[in-house]
Amino acid sequence: MGDGERAAARRPRRTTTLRVVEDFAAPPERVFALITSREGFLNAMPPGVEVLAWPEPFGRGGVLDLRWGAAGVYPVRWLAEIDAFEDGRVFSDLQVRGPFRFWRHTHTVEPHEGGTRHTDTVEFSTGFGPAGDLAAATALRGVFGPRLRRMHSDLERARPGSA
Template structure:
């Protein structure tokens, strides 16, 4: 439960959904291994992101405990549980404590052409209404470009 008395794992009636899809010239197993690897996660994130705890082995029920501090802002602790997991294909992390009223991020990889299609679906609510969600959606969308470029470089993909 949060300080405001609601469980952040419960999806509110209104959320914002972002979908980002990227194709990689790498096999599915390599792309999936990259997205569940602690070091690769840190390499793909902007400066200021730290990992306090990472599940080993990575799978359903595992806890991701992160610290985000950037642009001179005080660090924010963000804890998520892996609430869905299918080896080599998909997983979702659900925020249990952190800055959002609600946050669920689903990562999926699937064969596509001669490589892999990687899809991120982020469903969230800031608790600040449509204008707050729009502002955050723009920031999240902007963060995906550098992250996907770092993933592409790590995979040696195009």
């Protein structure tokens, strides 16, 4: 199946889309390298996420195998396949197994005003209708703030010439 075909085959009739846009004072290649690195990924995740398998090299067809202790209580296994990949610009991970009825997360990096604009587009369905999706979207928005602050910090620390 081509890019997006597998996602289309799994996508339920109704999904919710959450889009988060953030600008970074770092070149696109550094931002892309951060979001596709195991270390950058782990640092951007909430506490309790464990990487069981990471694709090497990172690219289309690779599998992310994660375990997340939701609220430190119930371990959730999350398996996602990288179903689209354009080096240095964009990749999408599609949930193969996990807590959502459907989940596809697209990360897009593009030059913007001397730095980088990073866009997260999450298309998902909880399987619990609009109310379930609204609750999930609210929780997800709460996770993105700390994640983006950690990404800024990681990129700042890695800036050439910084102490």
